[in-house]
Amino acid sequence: IYTGTSDGTVTIAVGGPSTLTTYFTEIKVVPNVAYSPTITVGTNKEYQTINEALKAVSNMTRSATERVTILVDSGNYEEMLVITQPNITLKNASVSPNTNLVDNGINITDGAVRVTSYYGHGYHYFSMANQKWNQEALQVNLQNGSISHQNVGSGTTNGSYWNATVVVNANGFEAENIIFENSFNQYISLKESQDQLVNWTSGSPGQRPTNAGNTSVQNKNFVERAAAIAIANNIDKVILNKCRVVGRQDSFFGGTGSRVAIYKGDMMGAVDYIFGGMTAVFYKSNLVMNISDQSNDLSYITAAQQASGRGFLMYECRITSATPQVETASIYRAKPGYFGRPWLANTSEVVFYNTTIETSNAPGFIGNSLIMPLGWLNTLSGNSAGMQEFGTVELSGVNNSAVRATWATNLQAPVLNDGTPISTFNFTKGNDNWDPFPNLIANDLSVNDYSQESSVKVIAYKDTISISNVKGATTVKVFSMTGALAKTVKTDVSAKFEMPTGVWIVTVKSIDGNKSVKVITN
Numbered sequence: 001i002y003t004g005t006s007d008g009t010v011t012i013a014v015g016g017p018s019t020l021t022t023y024f025t026e027i028k029v030v031p032n033v034a035y036s037p038t039i040t041v042g043t044n045k046e047y048q049t050i051n052e053a054l055k056a057v058s059n060m061t062r063s064a065t066e067r068v069t070i071l072v073d074s075g076n077y078e079e080m081l082v083i084t085q086p087n088i089t090l091k092n093a094s095v096s097p098n099t100n101l102v103d104n105g106i107n108i109t110d111g112a113v114r115v116t117s118y119y120g121h122g123y124h125y126f127s128m129a130n131q132k133w134n135q136e137a138l139q140v141n142l143q144n145g146s147i148s149h150q151n152v153g154s155g156t157t158n159g160s161y162w163n164a165t166v167v168v169n170a171n172g173f174e175a176e177n178i179i180f181e182n183s184f185n186q187y188i189s190l191k192e193s194q195d196q197l198v199n200w201t202s203g204s205p206g207q208r209p210t211n212a213g214n215t216s217v218q219n220k221n222f223v224e225r226a227a228a229i230a231i232a233n234n235i236d237k238v239i240l241n242k243c244r245v246v247g248r249q250d251s252f253f254g255g256t257g258s259r260v261a262i263y264k265g266d267m268m269g270a271v272d273y274i275f276g277g278m279t280a281v282f283y284k285s286n287l288v289m290n291i292s293d294q295s296n297d298l299s300y301i302t303a304a305q306q307a308s309g310r311g312f313l314m315y316e317c318r319i320t321s322a323t324p325q326v327e328t329a330s331i332y333r334a335k336p337g338y339f340g341r342p343w344l345a346n347t348s349e350v351v352f353y354n355t356t357i358e359t360s361n362a363p364g365f366i367g368n369s370l371i372m373p374l375g376w377l378n379t380l381s382g383n384s385a386g387m388q389e390f391g392t393v394e395l396s397g398v399n400n401s402a403v404r405a406t407w408a409t410n411l412q413a414p415v416l417n418d419g420t421p422i423s424t425f426n427f428t429k430g431n432d433n434w435d436p437f438p439n440l441i442a443n444d445l446s447v448n449d450y451s452q453e454s455s456v457k458v459i460a461y462k463d464t465i466s467i468s469n470v471k472g473a474t475t476v477k478v479f480s481m482t483g484a485l486a487k488t489v490k491t492d493v494s495a496k497f498e499m500p501t502g503v504w505i506v507t508v509k510s511i512d513g514n515k516s517v518k519v520i521t522n
Helices: 050-058 135-144 437-444
Strands: 002-004 009-014 021-026 038-041 068-072 075-078 081-083 088-092 113-117 123-125 166-168 174-176 179-182 197-199 229-231 238-241 244-246 252-254 259-263 266-269 274-276 279-283 286-289 300-304 312-315 318-321 338-340 350-353 387-390 457-461 464-468 474-480 485-491 495-498 502-510 513-521
Touching: 038 050, 050 068, 050 081, 050 088, 238 437, 259 437, 279 437, 338 350, 338 387, 437 502, 437 513, 457 502, 457 513, 464 474, 464 502, 464 513, 485 495
Parallel strands: 038 068, 068 088, 075 113, 081 166, 088 174, 113 179, 166 229, 174 238, 179 244, 229 252, 238 259, 244 266, 252 274, 259 279, 266 286, 274 300, 279 312, 286 318, 300 338, 312 350, 350 387
Antiparallel strands: 002 009, 009 021, 123 197, 457 464, 464 495, 474 485, 474 502, 502 513
């Protein structure tokens, strides 16, 4: 016999009329949420937190290929996220989105969306339950005066991923104009100031300040492992579009077997801050050295861990510094650091292709390149010839190619050690020819429809691009892979034109729709 009540409590009675035993339990009813391609987060929106929106997506009835875009109003979202559902897009909802940091890195500007948390290596937290922030755990532990969960800190145990703010554990995750931050090495956040911390018996940087907004934790003596974003092993087709990753030590982890595309982002960090076994392309992104003015504080951009396959491709990126007194409390730009150091000897791969390297203004290094002449270190695990460099532009005016580490590879042509030409596609293609960058570039060039609705056909043969099946006024634009406009053709009939050898993005705007196509001429 059972009876239900409106609050979800169910009474279950077992036995005969004279021997009834009554049990009280709670049965959780998971609501069915109708599929919606777009849901909203903000003060007056469908959901007030991103976690609430993610929970709703988990309860949606949808096919594996149906994407859900979570539009997030500008603001600061101090919460830890775990992405467990495929094909989710986290998008800045502002009409003028940005990823700007201000006030020594403490605050953000209007139009920015920041997802941030504050856990790091060396401390246990009253607020922690199962490696994540929990309001109930905080309240109970504050009352009891003790912790209830041991912080794992480093590694992937219990889903920690170096205390990552965001853990991506599902395929097809995309983010657009989002700041992913771990404030542990940046400033004391409001939530951290309301928490209680317990130092580990060993490995703790020491007693942290407790007042919100304190930036002394940027100093080298406080800096420890604390990830902003982590992508689990074998997670496929992750795209970060114009996003900012903010941390210092171990900011951005990508696991073995994962494929990641970063388009025009800002990757901020210090020690080994882009790390792991992922295959990743950082396309025309800023690699931002985020260090303090202390003399022993240096940046090591990468710590690659590939046992096989492709590694990291830094494609036409810019090595720069956090902006003093704006993005960091430092007075000076970063001191010279290193491209990185292999986390796995012999087989790790990192390629810096057509990299622009800015200069320092720190005392003793004024005008010097932000990369030390040696370029690479082997102090993490050993040497790897997969550390490769081609086409570097030093704004210092000094060519350091002849004095790079002897075990690394200074390429004389844009071809990797194994004979593979350097291209974004040769890193992302895998077994299914995944090639996200043409659409990302086309989208950036304001081609608003990529559903290939236009019936106009675009093909390339040798040095000729052919436009056919034209049914009316049509505008064709050809862009290089750097986004530069190379040619514009307006026609209402089929047309052909020659192009130099290269890879091109051809956009079509016609009377029956728009499309973008990648072609190769030779």
